[in-house]
Amino acid sequence: MMLYLSIFLLLIALVLFWQSGRQQKKAGLPGGRVVYSDTRSWGKVEKPLYDRELQLTGKPDYLVEKNGVVLPVEVKSGRAPGAPYDSHIYQVAAYCLLVERTYGKRPPYGLLHYANRDFAIEYTRELETALLELLTDMRRDEYRSQVGRSHEQAARCRGCGYRHVCDQQVG
Numbered sequence: 327m328m329l330y331l332s333i334f335l336l337l338i339a340l341v342l343f344w345q346s347g348r349q350q351k352k353a354g355l356p357g358g359r360v361v362y363s364d365t366r367s368w369g370k371v372e373k374p375l376y377d378r379e380l381q382l383t384g385k386p387d388y389l390v391e392k393n394g395v396v397l398p399v400e401v402k403s404g405r406a407p408g409a410p411y412d413s414h415i416y417q418v419a420a421y422c423l424l425v426e427r428t429y430g431k432r433p434p435y436g437l438l439h440y441a442n443r444d445f446a447i448e449y450t451r452e453l454e455t456a457l458l459e460l461l462t463d464m465r466r467d468e469y470r471s472q473v474g475r476s477h478e479q480a481a482r483c484r485g486c487g488y489r490h491v492c493d494q495q496v497g
């Protein structure tokens with residue numbers, strides 16, 4: 327079971343990365359709002375959140391309670407880009423979905439914490455729909471032996487952690 331989940335998470339990371347550019351155009355993802363966060367109230371997450379219906383699991387770095395609602399926090403070690411990457415936005419959205427299904431209250435947003443800046447990612451209905459569509463696409467692609475590259479950006483491939491196993495890299 328754990329092997330299955332690990333593979334599934336790897337697939338999530340890979341497909342999120344591939345699909346993000348295409349999905350953003352389609353979904354009009356929220357860009358992220360710069361916020362100040364008091365990290366002292368953040369609580370470590372002991373075990374992964376899991377949703378049986380979607381067969382989705384994930385472990386946010388922290389959870390924080392604000393005004394009676396639990397918010398997920400994802401920590402990235404690097405400095406913040408001008409705007410959050412699409413894949414990071416989807417990751418936060420997936421945690422928001424898992425938080426809602428686990429605690430029964432919909433988080434209005436999740437937090438993306440970079441080394442120098444924090445963003446609030448609004449968990450809108452549009453973002454949730456885009457995430458669910460992405461998960462559906464992933465399930466379909468999971469059974470295909472070939473999944474096409476969704477971009478023509480050599481720079482993106484140069485910085486990609488899957489470059490050594492990918493046969494579709496540009497450049």
Ligand code: SF4
Nearest residue numbers: 483486489492494495
């Ligand atoms: S190397 Fe390029 S095409 Fe392959 S997974 Fe990475 S970004 Fe996508």
